[in-house]
Amino acid sequence: MIKGALKEDALRGKTVVVTGGGTGLGKAMSSYFSELGANLVITSRKIDVLEETAREIENKTGNQVLAVACDIREIGQVEQLLERSISKFGQVDILVNNAAGNFISPTERLSANAFSTVIDIVLKGTANCTLTFGKYWIAQKIPASVLNIVTTYAFTGSGYVVPSAVAKGGVLTMTRSLAAEWGKYNIRHNAIAPGPFPTKGAWDRLLPGELAEKFDFKNRVPLKRVGDHQELANLAAFLVSDFAGYINGEVITIDGGEWLQGAGQMNGMEAVPDEMWDMIESTIRKNNK
Ligand code: HXC
Numbered sequence: 450m451i452k453g454a455l456k457e458d459a460l461r462g463k464t465v466v467v468t469g470g471g472t473g474l475g476k477a478m479s480s481y482f483s484e485l486g487a488n489l490v491i492t493s494r495k496i497d498v499l500e501e502t503a504r505e506i507e508n509k510t511g512n513q514v515l516a517v518a519c520d521i522r523e524i525g526q527v528e529q530l531l532e533r534s535i536s537k538f539g540q541v542d543i544l545v546n547n548a549a550g551n552f553i554s555p556t557e558r559l560s561a562n563a564f565s566t567v568i569d570i571v572l573k574g575t576a577n578c579t580l581t582f583g584k585y586w587i588a589q590k591i592p593a594s595v596l597n598i599v600t601t602y603a604f605t606g607s608g609y610v611v612p613s614a615v616a617k618g619g620v621l622t623m624t625r626s627l628a629a630e631w632g633k634y635n636i637r638h639n640a641i642a643p644g645p646f647p648t649k650g651a652w653d654r655l656l657p658g659e660l661a662e663k664f665d666f667k668n669r670v671p672l673k674r675v676g677d678h679q680e681l682a683n684l685a686a687f688l689v690s691d692f693a694g695y696i697n698g699e700v701i702t703i704d705g706g707e708w709l710q711g712a713g714q715m716n717g718m719e720a721v722p723d724e725m726w727d728m729i730e731s732t733i734r735k736n737n738k
């Protein structure tokens with residue numbers, strides 16, 4: 450079992466808002482932030498899911514958790530999220546833009562609405578939250594930290610998830626752009642690009658049914674395993690904490706080497722069995738003469 454990496458109370462006195470905090474990776478990060486002493490606000494569309502997660506985390510950590518229903522595509526709902534967070538905890542210090550929408554599909558099968566639904570959740574939703582919280586921090590002169598959860602295909606692009614790739618690429622660009630522009634207000638922006646971390650939300654939409662076996666992600670990863678949620682939570686907690694106070698505009702990949710494995714021209718040679726290498730070596734030496 451992977452252990453928590455940060456010092457006890459590393460986030461004590463901070464208020465963290467996590468979008469998509471009721472499920473999957475958002476829940477794992479939220480739970481660890483609360484364990485480290487943070488006041489926690491979790492938000493997404495489904496209030497019943499959020500309430501259940503909030504009680505579960507409170508029971509585990511003994512720290513307060515506020516659940517707020519909010520569709521991040523709607524700016525008015527995001528403004529209410531900020532207001533409710535401030536009225537509960539007095540101040541907000543950290544925003545984790547984790548909520549996302551995605552599904553696997555050949556691009557030519559997508560309707561215009563399907564394409565824009567994903568863009569609206571991932572890119573517009575992240576922009577709505579960042580803008581709303583950023584204006585508040587700047588007006589109140591509060592030092593703050595934003596963490597955006599992207600993906601490795603934000604930098605490589607990927608077929609079959611094109612709206613998501615386009616939107617995550619935009620979020621990564623926003624991360625770097627605002628790191629530069631809002632650094633002067635003491636607002637840091639960073640991103641994490643996770644590789645495969647099994648969650649119900651992602652696996653139901655990306656690897657439904659037989660796809661999960663046919664396309665087992667761990668075979669694509671040099672470390673031959675998928676990620677553990679606590680590994681991601683450890684990195685996220687560090688990046689939002691004051692320990693990472695001089696890290697601004699960075700994206701950290703946590704994927705066991707997956708995307709480099711796919712990029713390196715000769716990495717497919719892994720399929721060559723050991724006994725064949727003697728033959729290959731002698732052929733090359735012979736050709737050298
Ligand atoms: C084609 C589809 C579709 C599919 C929906 N649509 N599913 N088109 N193939 N499988 C179309 C609909 O027909 C509709 O278009 C449009 O998309 C919007 O669909 P709605 O159901 O009305 O949207 P909404 O209720 O807003 O739900 C959004 C959603 C849904 C994205 C479609 O899946 C969702 O709520 N997702 C949230 C959670 C999530 O996606 N988690 C995974 C994140 S994983 P028309 O034209 O008919 O109106 C992730 C991992 C990356 O990002 C990397 C992993 C390794």
Ligand code: NAP
Pocket residue numbers: 468469470471472473474475492493494495496498519520521522546547548549550551570574598599600601642643644645646647648649650651
């Ligand atoms: P998940 O459990 O499905 O998380 C997505 C969350 O977003 C849900 O809690 C969902 O809650 C929320 N959400 C969706 N639309 C929303 C909206 N319009 N407004 C507010 N909240 C909304 O999937 P996950 O795997 O944990 O993904 C979390 C993040 O990690 C995403 O950014 C994803 O792209 C990223 N990621 C995951 C992986 C992986 O392997 N799992 C890899 C790379 C990147 P509601 O339905 O209640 O709204």
